[in-house]
Amino acid sequence: MVRCVSVGDVKIGGGAPVSVQTMGKLPLRRENTEALLSEMRELKTLGCRLIRFAVPDEESLEPLRIICAAAVMPVVADIHFDYRLALGAVKAGVAKIRINPGNIGGEERVAAVLQACADAGVPIRVGINGGSLPVHLRELDKVSAALEAAGEEADILEKYGFRNAVFSLKLSDPQKTVEANRRFRKQWDYPLHIGVTEAGPLIPSVIRSTLAFSTLLNEGIGETVRVSVSGSCRDEVMCGIEILRACGKGGGPRLVSCPKCGRARFDSDNRFAAQVQELLYRCDKPITVAVMGCEVNGPLEAADADIGLTGAGNAILFYKKGRLYKKTDKANALSLLTEEIEKF
């Protein structure tokens, strides 16, 4: 059994549901705190469970403290090299630190960070990244180097009796990411944060992440996920949630919409479907809603849905399990759908 690590009120491992997380894009600065807190509230309604912020300097610590005090979800500090920032982040109230003990200097510094984390009950995520593998391992192939680096970090933690840790092994190649995580899981019982690093803009990122996550999650590997997107946190969270749902690891609503063709009498592919998607992201009911472009194939194609919508001119037809039960017009369709979802 994979050990359970508590990050604030979120459990990672130990059979807990797989959680979705993201990383803030704006720097931690005083003037950004309100925007960051408001973004976190929005991300939480979409299903995000954890958020990580880069803490590159001392100036980041005060906004970090403000954010931790007002946060709606556990905050993770991402620190490279500087052990003083790790100590400052623990003091600021973070729920987890991403840091590699092997990178922070001598034994005294490692001991100080691990002691501070142990005293505060703050876990550590050791993040092995294909772009920053240790120099002495660069002769090895990437998968072996990532595993070796993870093993070296785990040995340091174990030497100090610190086991409140999550690991990640992220490479930019999805297959190599799968291989590294599989091999790590054979050796260690730490929970795994899975992700493909430098995965690119939305479309390539979704494809690469889905390939790696679905393989790993179907093998029971991966306790928390982050989809790295050259884009917004919102995209990262929505992609993570959709991938989990597609892999059978997350409940909640599901949108089915047709691709649209020349028969369409209704905007099933663009604005309306996007608005329905938005409604569904804010709901946690296990409801399936289908948006179909026409009444020729729509009702049958939507027959498995709890609520199906098709267009017929300006009229919107509502189906329940394939049977027509309401008719409205475009202007009222969304509010009617909202009511139907509330009643579900």
Ligand code: SF4
């Ligand atoms: S539901 Fe109608 S519009 Fe949509 S793809 Fe099928 S036939 Fe085309």
